[in-house]
Amino acid sequence: MPPTGRATDVLEVTGLCKTFGGLRAVADATLSVAAGEIVSLIGPNGAGKTTLFAMVSGFLKPDAGTVQFQRRDIKGLRPHAACRLGLARTFQVARPFPNLSVHHNIAIGAHTRYRRRNQALAIAAEVAERLGMASRLDDHAGSLTVAGRKRLELARALATRPRLLLLDEVMAGLNATEIDDIVAALRGIRATGITIVLIEHVMRAVKSLSDRAYVLNHGRMIATGTPAEITRNPDVIEAYLGHGAAARLADGQIDA
Amino acid sequence: MSERGRTIAGGLLFAPLAAVPLVVTSGRWIEFLELTLFTAVLGQGWNVLGGYGGQYSFGHALFFGTAAYIQALLQFKLGWSPWLTMWFAILGAMLVAAGVGYLSFRYGLRGSYFALITLAFAEAFHVLSRSFIGLTEGGRGVQLALNQDPAQAFATFQFNFAGPFLSTYGFYYTILVFLSIAYAAVWWMQRTRFGAQLVAVRENEDAAEALGVDAFRVKLGAILLSAAITALAGIYHVQKFLFIDPGIAYGPAKSVEALFAPIIGGLGTVLGAFFIHGIGETTKEIIGTFWQERPGLDLILFGVILVLVLGFAPRGIAGLLGEAWRRATDRACN
Numbered sequence: 001m002p003p004t005g006r007a008t009d010v011l012e013v014t015g016l017c018k019t020f021g022g023l024r025a026v027a028d029a030t031l032s033v034a035a036g037e038i039v040s041l042i043g044p045n046g047a048g049k050t051t052l053f054a055m056v057s058g059f060l061k062p063d064a065g066t067v068q069f070q071r072r073d074i075k076g077l078r079p080h081a082a083c084r085l086g087l088a089r090t091f092q093v094a095r096p097f098p099n100l101s102v103h104h105n106i107a108i109g110a111h112t113r114y115r116r117r118n119q120a121l122a123i124a125a126e127v128a129e130r131l132g133m134a135s136r137l138d139d140h141a142g143s144l145t146v147a148g149r150k151r152l153e154l155a156r157a158l159a160t161r162p163r164l165l166l167l168d169e170v171m172a173g174l175n176a177t178e179i180d181d182i183v184a185a186l187r188g189i190r191a192t193g194i195t196i197v198l199i200e201h202v203m204r205a206v207k208s209l210s211d212r213a214y215v216l217n218h219g220r221m222i223a224t225g226t227p228a229e230i231t232r233n234p235d236v237i238e239a240y241l242g243h244g245a246a247a248r249l250a251d252g253q254i255d256a
Numbered sequence: 257m258s259e260r261g262r263t264i265a266g267g268l269l270f271a272p273l274a275a276v277p278l279v280v281t282s283g284r285w286i287e288f289l290e291l292t293l294f295t296a297v298l299g300q301g302w303n304v305l306g307g308y309g310g311q312y313s314f315g316h317a318l319f320f321g322t323a324a325y326i327q328a329l330l331q332f333k334l335g336w337s338p339w340l341t342m343w344f345a346i347l348g349a350m351l352v353a354a355g356v357g358y359l360s361f362r363y364g365l366r367g368s369y370f371a372l373i374t375l376a377f378a379e380a381f382h383v384l385s386r387s388f389i390g391l392t393e394g395g396r397g398v399q400l401a402l403n404q405d406p407a408q409a410f411a412t413f414q415f416n417f418a419g420p421f422l423s424t425y426g427f428y429y430t431i432l433v434f435l436s437i438a439y440a441a442v443w444w445m446q447r448t449r450f451g452a453q454l455v456a457v458r459e460n461e462d463a464a465e466a467l468g469v470d471a472f473r474v475k476l477g478a479i480l481l482s483a484a485i486t487a488l489a490g491i492y493h494v495q496k497f498l499f500i501d502p503g504i505a506y507g508p509a510k511s512v513e514a515l516f517a518p519i520i521g522g523l524g525t526v527l528g529a530f531f532i533h534g535i536g537e538t539t540k541e542i543i544g545t546f547w548q549e550r551p552g553l554d555l556i557l558f559g560v561i562l563v564l565v566l567g568f569a570p571r572g573i574a575g576l577l578g579e580a581w582r583r584a585t586d587r588a589c590n
């Protein structure tokens with residue numbers, strides 16, 4: 001499903017640049033996401049994917065370029081303000097509030113829309129239920145497994161009632177069953193009208209979930225298209241370390 | 257114990273504390289308890305910012321001292337009623353907190369940087385209070401007039417000549433009321449969005465921001481509430497001793513006292529305060545018995561005991577008790 005014109009664009013990123021010291025982490029990256037899409041952002045480690053998310057969500061200040069969210073310029077907005085507008089991100093390395101229960105972790109997200117404590121807690125329980133975490137509500141977040149933490153990241157972000165979710169490798173480190181669970185959960189989330197951009201290495205998930213994908217390599221957007229188009233693109237295969245990667249792609253597995 | 261559990265446990269201490277005059281008649285014991293409750297107020301003030309917010313201040317004397325000076329000077333220079341000056345004392349402490357908080361939090365100073373900047377501000381005010389003699393009376397300090405008229409005891413907020421009961425217990429109840437206010441404030445805070453967001457900022461500031469928490473505003477709110485509670489200790493101190501000088505107001509002693517109580521006690525600051533003064537008095541007693549007067553020796557012994565406590569109970573006395581409780585209940589279940 002290609003973008004159907006500006007009216008439905010949720011996210012519009014143009015010419016985004018970020019340099020760390022001498023390193024060009026993101027160079028002239030452009031990306032647009034329409035309402036209701038699931039778009040994957042893939043690329044080798046160090047390609048600049050996380051940096052791109054950080055700039056879009058207000059954690060890093062871009063050196064150049066524009067970021068529009070629902071046709072509103074949000075460049076320079078602080079992260080909490082972006083979140084309140086409906087743009088929620090998760091972190092590649094999960095950042096739970098370790099001494100708080102799962103319930104209270106999620107409630108922090110819910111407080112973005114609800115001031116009252118019991119309301120936020122009720123919403124949090126609801127979200128946990130939807131993501132199959134209901135039995136874990138009273139556990140300390142610090143005691144969760146990797147899979148549990150990833151799911152908590154997603155639950156907290158979801159509790160902020162976003163329009164757009166930026167998910168940074170929510171499937172990394174999970175086993176096949178856990179990945180299937182998350183894929184199903186993401187489909188459910190999209191069905192409620194939330195747009196999703198996900199950074200992902202698990203090609204199986206990328207292929208089955210996304211309408212379109214972007215490929216970032218050395219900070220540059222080198223390809224865009226449907227997952228099938230992307231995996232046939234020679235530039236993309238090249239980016240994933242030549243023949244070895246091509247063979248793995250043929251298997252439908254990339255673990256860069 | 258959960259944070260809420262600790263607050264409840266702390267709250268349960270108030271009934272016996274209120275009944276103390278029925279049992280304790282020794283002036284020395286009352287003084288001990290008063291000192292303990294005073295430390296608990298300081299500790300609870302620090303706790304709002306340090307314990308709940310994770311912003312460790314080494315300069316809470318800044319808020320204590322500012323409130324104390326305002327409380328003293330408005331009476332001393334303008335002859336205002338202490339019941340009026342106390343609002344200005346609280347406001348003044350909050351104003352200073354707003355300044356320090358704005359500078360620190362706007363520029364993202366965290367951890368040891370925040371600790372250092374609060375320490376530096378407290379020291380700066382220490383020096384300023386010595387040098388602005390026209391305003392503060394300098395190193396001589398501010399001495400308030402002692403009221404000897406029992407009829408004026410309440411009007412002057414001085415209980416020294418207020419009859420047999422109040423002259424012994426008046427300030428004890430003053431500090432007990434202040435501590436109750438501090439506890440009520442924290443109890444309220446814990447059930448609000450603000451309190452939840454403050455803890456989230458302590459746990460992981462970036463994650464909190466990503467979830468819509470304005471970390472800057474939340475921390476600013478915390479330092480304001482923290483300063484307001486700490487100001488109560490300053491007000492009490494001036495009314496009780498009728499004297500303030502730069503060393504008492506802004507010296508490091510109050511800053512250290514404020515952070516020791518919650519760190520030693522865990523988040524149940526009343527326990528920590530009891531412990532500190534319990535140890536303090538005991539060491540003084542031991543040293544008095546065995547070595548007569550040796551100023552400083554008690555502090556060294558005190559320090560050693562503190563290190564031992566922190567070594568064996570890194571999460572404070574409350575943590576230790578919670579652990580014991582958990583073990584006891586685990587055994588009961590098995």
Ligand SMILES: Nc1ncnc2c1ncn2[C@@H]1O[C@H](COP(=O)(O)OP(=O)(O)O)[C@@H](O)[C@H]1O
Binds near residue numbers: 047052
């Ligand atoms: N805060 C930072 N300071 C310096 N270099 C950074 C920083 N963040 C990322 N980088 C560098 O920028 C490049 C892109 O990193 P990142 O966006 O994390 O890549 P990806 O998420 O695609 O793996 C990497 O070379 C990384 O080392």
Ligand SMILES: [Mg+2]
Binds near residue numbers: 051
């Ligand atoms: Mg990354």
